Amino acid sequence: MRRCLVALLVVLSIVAFSSVTLRILMEDVPETHIIKALLPEFEAKTGIKVEFEIVQYMDMHTKLVPQLMSPECQYHVLQVDNYWAGEFPAAGWLEPLDEYVKRDKFDLSVYLPSMLQMVGYYQGKLYMIPMYNYAMGLIYRKDVLEDENLKRKYREKYGKELSVPRTLEEYVQICEFIQQNTELYGSAMQAQRGDPIVMEWSNFLFALGGDYYDEKWRPRINDEKAIKATELYIRLLKNGAPPGATAFNLDDAFRVMSQGKAFSMISYNWMLAQLNDPEKSKVAGEVALEPMPGGVGLNGGWGWAIPKNSKHKEEAWKFIKWVESFEIAKKRALMGGAPTRFDVFTDEEVVQRYPWYPKVMWLVMYAKPVPEFLYSAQMIEIVGRELSLAAAGEKSIKSALDTAAKELEKLARMAGLLK
Structure with missing residues (x-):
């Protein structure tokens, strides 16, 4: 009788979610295609359909921001670059995940601290779950x-x-x-x-x-x-x-x-x-x-998040729990993905296939991210512009960097960070 009741609840759960389709904007990189290949497993398990809109990185921010500012976001799960990991929560666009994690006993201890710091927490609150690294x-x-x-x-x-x-x-x-x-x-x-x-x-x-x-x-x-x-x-x-x-x-x-x-x-x-x-x-x-010759290199990564203005928050969280489970995270790694979890980096089967993964784990642990704050995206635009001008010989290196410094000071002042 008890088994029948559990089976019935599972069926009812699948039926309840079967009419839901989660839309996710994804960058066109190998990790995206790896996850896309695994989506039928999630759909069979939950009844929830998932649609990836795959675009180039340069198009992502301009597509996401208007949606996050609208009454209802057409994307139900977000892939958040660490460039935006300060901007999005500071603007109030992301759903805090602390209560979801606590309720479902989702284990955060398996993630590298550097990843949780970069694409997890913002000002003490959890807004993202680390997705993949690009140290x-x-x-x-x-x-x-x-x-x-x-x-x-x-x-x-x-x-x-x-x-x-x-x-x-x-x-x-x-x-x-x-x-x-x-x-x-x-x-x-x-x-x-x-x-x-x-x-x-x-x-x-x-x-x-x-x-x-x-x-x-x-x-x-x-x-x-x-x-x-x-x-x-x-x-x-x-x-x-x-x-x-x-x-x-x-x-x-x-x-x-x-x-x-x-x-x-x-x-x-x-x-x-x-x-x-x-x-x-x-x-x-x-x-x-x-490692980068002479010292540490750049750390980068993406995190999963849920828009504050999404109408499918529970379904989105169900997807995040599935895609970040050890079973799926390991499958992603074996297919050439970029882990964020200790237990995947050190898994015997994963290391046998990719012997360099322990070295990658070291890179991720000690690499350095760009500053994350409300205007990180604008900071990148400014620095990119000035570096390109210097590289083309249109400005001297000192002039280009001086210009960047003046504009970065304005951004820090606008964000209320300059001391």
Whole structure:
């Protein structure tokens, strides 16, 4: 009798949700397609249908904001980039998740603290559940560094061994050397104006100990470390990157690297699984991952959230619980996804397939995100604009960074953060 009652409740639950369709705006990256392939499992289990609207990153913010400001959001679950992890909750657009977590005993302890801090909590309240990471590091060709002829030439020129670079200056030097002495580009760069150039350049900034703001929210983006980082970045663009790299986004950079035309790239760790896939890459088995030369790189990630103005909050939470369950999170990882959970990063089967995942976990734990506040998106636009002008030679590096610093100070003042 008891079993029959439980079965009846399950059936009634499925029937109740069967008329619901959740719409989710998703970025066109591998993780999205991995989850999309698993959606039939969720639909069969719950009766809830899920529709992904898959777009390029540059279109996401402009699509989301009007919906979040409307009486009712047409997207029932949100994929929130860490760039917006301060803006969206500060604007009151996200449903707090603390009560959902408490009610359903959803275990947050399995997530890396760096991910929960970046795409979880905002001012002490939980608004997001970490979805996937895109901590950045150095992806490079092992076979190139092992080439005996190159090693000899490098030793003759610089008096030291050709090996994985440990400083930013050494990385730029090695890329220039490889571009001068082989048919390869030194680095498959993504220097397109806006988000791509900012993402890549931030690794140079953080590797040298620089930052956007100091602890009192005064801009640091034009100090000596930022100037040196920008000098090295533009030097690499000019001497170690493909022609036209100032118009490249991550897809363009991946194409160059996967076709075997470059030695390296400063990129998202999840690229490694794609580059080691023989069906997608000519350099499968020859690429490896290391932390950003000289220091930590950029941390980035996405979180799941529920719009405050959604009419399907319970169904949205049911989807988040499913997609973030250990079973599904592990399946995503085995399919080449980018985990956010300790237990997935260290799972025996996952590590057997992707031996570099423990190293990725270290990257995610210690990488540094951009500042998250109400105007993070505007900050990225400003810095991207000024970096592009400097890279094109239309402004000096100092002038570009000084302009960025003045505008970043205004943003911090508007947000009430400047002390």
